[in-house]
Amino acid sequence: MIRVAICGASGYTGVELLRILANHPKVKVTAATSEKSAGKTVTGLFPHLDAYRDLVLEPMDRERLLKKADLFFLALPHGASQEAVDFFSRSKKTVIDLSADYRISDVATYEKWYGLPHQYQVTLKKAVYGLPEIYRAKIRKSRLIANPGCYPTSAILGLMPALKKGLIEPARIVIDSKSGTTGAGRKADVAVSFCEVNEGFKAYGIGVHRHTPEIEQELSGLAGKKITVNFTPHLLPVDRGILTTIYAPLAKRLTQEKAAGIYTQAYGGEPFVRVLESGIFPNIKNVRGSNFCHIGVKVVERTNTLIIVSAIDNLVKGASGQAVHNMNIVMGFDETEGLRNLPLFP
Amino acid sequence: MIRVAICGASGYTGVELLRILANHPKVKVTAATSEKSAGKTVTGLFPHLDAYRDLVLEPMDRERLLKKADLFFLALPHGASQEAVDFFSRSKKTVIDLSADYRISDVATYEKWYGLPHQYQVTLKKAVYGLPEIYRAKIRKSRLIANPGCYPTSAILGLMPALKKGLIEPARIVIDSKSGTTGAGRKADVAVSFCEVNEGFKAYGIGVHRHTPEIEQELSGLAGKKITVNFTPHLLPVDRGILTTIYAPLAKRLTQEKAAGIYTQAYGGEPFVRVLESGIFPNIKNVRGSNFCHIGVKVVERTNTLIIVSAIDNLVKGASGQAVHNMNIVMGFDETEGLRNLPLFP
Amino acid sequence: MIRVAICGASGYTGVELLRILANHPKVKVTAATSEKSAGKTVTGLFPHLDAYRDLVLEPMDRERLLKKADLFFLALPHGASQEAVDFFSRSKKTVIDLSADYRISDVATYEKWYGLPHQYQVTLKKAVYGLPEIYRAKIRKSRLIANPGCYPTSAILGLMPALKKGLIEPARIVIDSKSGTTGAGRKADVAVSFCEVNEGFKAYGIGVHRHTPEIEQELSGLAGKKITVNFTPHLLPVDRGILTTIYAPLAKRLTQEKAAGIYTQAYGGEPFVRVLESGIFPNIKNVRGSNFCHIGVKVVERTNTLIIVSAIDNLVKGASGQAVHNMNIVMGFDETEGLRNLPLFP
């Protein structure tokens, strides 16, 4: 049994960590922080979290937390996470950070897109980008995991086999993503109020979304050269789910069968990635509440294009589920521990 | 490990049984039937049911099924279940029937409301109404469980403490229920198509819904005399959930504190029923995907009325989860086995 | 052409007034106020309001407004409307107030339920409750209309024929209402954020909702004696619509045919109320975006109860459409002017 703390437990990723960990046999959540709701029990604030009637939300007093837990999930806002990660990491704790603060290895890129200086570059160098399908070996040996963003997870998993095998020209990739509204966080804001989002659909952050450099960093790594991409996020009137539709020019002649075979093989040993049969495409509803990523690929000969569609639950594989997966790897637990629930459909 | 068959596995309650049982440590699903989709794998038909890539849907050949399983969940249409229950029951199998065919003990009442003769009255007498909160002891000794309807579960749990303690006049109870659309089943029908249901809300079956006699049978038992009720179901534009709002005249003076205390005590030992603090009321979203029932009570002195609100997930506590709970009781498993997942919120 | 001002134009009822009046041939909107968004054009703030590119939102400077308009729609919060109504009314302007401040004729009742003193009792006496189906003649002669609340409109229209004809016992009426989320207003609040409301459903304000005394005032008038009711509102995960289900004990034997006939006749001359054929019940989706009220009635002999279901769009017949209807009556326009659009289905 390890003792786990969740910092930022009243946001949607924090709440999702609590939900997932409630039935993890090797973990006990010993602390959960929230500035606004400090003093309330978790179950009092979130009636669905029935297992936490005795866990009282507390303000984030780091020294106090140090004594209460061995592993820290940080679900804090970007920027706010920088110092906390550094502190717990230097205190020899295992840290899984769900913010973007330790995902971008190039400091100048981070500072440009996030508009903030990065003040912990020594610690930054120790962080491993926590996408198990690429970095499993490194994650196993690390104690500081920068948990990937939701959009990047869907885009990178969709493109990895194609880039590694050189199936596509990396120069003109289009990544068109659509996310459920939990991706915007839990907040009081007219823009995410029910009546503005429901029955609506829009693009946002066109050309300037902060997940762009994270996507480009990882795709560049896979392509073996620096690339830029067009990435456009959209807001779906659903709670959960990201569907990403990717377009890339084929680098060479490729049959549907071949493409499907390469993808199936690439993810053959992965517990959470499923390549669907040719002709079947992902639906966010088929992964809801689970850590699965579903992928469909289509070779369009008429336009010489590879189209890839990936679907994840943004709060699970796109955030808290992947964080637990990373914890399992780091701690040497069975990788699927706590993550075996099937999606909730319908 | 017991071997379990699911008859009618391509409807929503069948699918939900498969989802829940996938992680039940003492059960193996060895057969799943579907007339329309026989020959397909479960995962092929339902991509979210990742754990059943090798389970092929088969037509309902009873003799063949007898050899494949020890316990049968029947998720068949009303009427169609009569004979199947009788067959498996006489063949010494444990049967949990999710249809209404064995819920109504009075044959004339069944025949009047369902418009069908009941041809297996000997077997009918052996059936136990599978609401654990009332009939746990009987369920434990039975091998034939008539799993309660979704609306009745929400209404009966809401009223049980008040009726047993004589808090209310049973003569003029109003039960106003609102159900998610999975309650209508999985079918090709314009009336349940997205564009007709979405952004809509309506009452249906006013005064004639078939769950009425089931509700009245159980409430009469609790009240110790025969009663009739007004029960009105409505269709909510959500996937899952039933919220039932109940109005009953107080039989005697009662404080809010006293009412809350009686309810809390009544369900104190129940693993799946939660009485919320005074002032907090249930939301279907707080029980989604789980076997919980949340209950709130309010004494309205101005009108001398007790108002009770209960919330369940119609597919879980209102159907498949309760069926698994019944199985756990019958088989002597831990009652919460397979049912410990917290609700999916948001 | 009359000049119209809308005070509180950036809330949902204000926005809806702008939408409806854009095509009203006898009205020009000459002023629209918003404290928060003063300085922006209406179309800049609400891109769907294409007709108001030149109308700039302004702060509520009463003296300035006096010169700009002849008729004032006040869509201000309860309490804030008291003084404004008094001011414009004393300045000889026609006022249609969408708040609750002038709806309750008994000052003590207002003060008890709203927790505020009423400081303009002389003006209060001049106000007419703007439900045209009851008060058309008085509205025609008034210059101060207290536009009804959304829930009261649905409840009163549902019960009027039954109470006037003495069909029901007024002592034990249950009014179970379900409203779309626009009813909560346009605001930054986690409780109305998409992810909390979507796929959810709950009751709120049980026994204490402020529309209760308004409903009781009007029903008492129709019944000819003071009555109390049980009224419970619920929050639907849809933008618009109220469905109200009403239960009342029959006062005497009544056939379905007779009940339907009485209702049909009662509303025979009304342009906006439709009594549906026996066996057909209202759906909020069938009135969406329109000023219609649909009503269905059902005699349940088994329980000796009359069940009535009514549906309106809370922003139209429940607020801004009814306000325009009242304006049409007051000004002597055709009653349906500006309100002839059919509902938007699907």
Next chain:
Amino acid sequence: MIRVAICGASGYTGVELLRILANHPKVKVTAATSEKSAGKTVTGLFPHLDAYRDLVLEPMDRERLLKKADLFFLALPHGASQEAVDFFSRSKKTVIDLSADYRISDVATYEKWYGLPHQYQVTLKKAVYGLPEIYRAKIRKSRLIANPGCYPTSAILGLMPALKKGLIEPARIVIDSKSGTTGAGRKADVAVSFCEVNEGFKAYGIGVHRHTPEIEQELSGLAGKKITVNFTPHLLPVDRGILTTIYAPLAKRLTQEKAAGIYTQAYGGEPFVRVLESGIFPNIKNVRGSNFCHIGVKVVERTNTLIIVSAIDNLVKGASGQAVHNMNIVMGFDETEGLRNLPLFP
């Protein structure tokens, strides 16, 4: 007053025509056909269509219809429309066809994508593609209008200024479209049932959707050379709306200001197309129920790409509203007659 018949009045585009025409001052709907619902009144089948209590749905008896109307809207399935258009057109009636049968001028292309022979090529040559923003002059002189598809309308309006002005390289355009579920039609089909669509999102018809050749025909015309495009449709869990996100490589250096200026000027005189200010992007909710098309453009210098987002209501500007617009042009009515309602928001 012209007499209008609607053939196929019980599908969503037929229903929408009835809704729009109910308040058109120069039109009387004298006939509406439906094979399945013949004999019922329109209002009986669709309670929201209150204005048609006396209009009885009839089977499609062409000879009989000839005598009843001067102008025919055909809202029939693809294929079924071929012969009907030919018949009414040869009978000297004005025909506005909402099917795809007369949109594709190249017979071989039609036959390849629709899998049907085209048997009325003489009539086909007379048809004008009914996109007023391109073909207004031709429409005015025609009596046979092939009303554009919903996806093509959104894509072509989005790309027209850029292609006409040579801003982009036409060779690698990506068109990623997302449509509400009314686009799938009114039908009994599990795939469009509420519980399968709600909270879901998926791509479909990747690389093979039949609107592709229609889009390519018109874009080729605008580009002045034959081009192919990647077009991917997706299914949104909303009733109405299409949002199309378009990516195209810039042909030359272009500033945001210049791009916005070209778009604004291109649509300056159009009653139904609005180019939003730079930085503001369309939301389907802002055009719901109206004939508006909102367009936003963004120059992404980093990737040398022009990104265009367009939003329409698929049933209005994407079908029935555009059909009425075409009728207005053909008949010499004011172009906005019957189409002046503002969008329904929220």
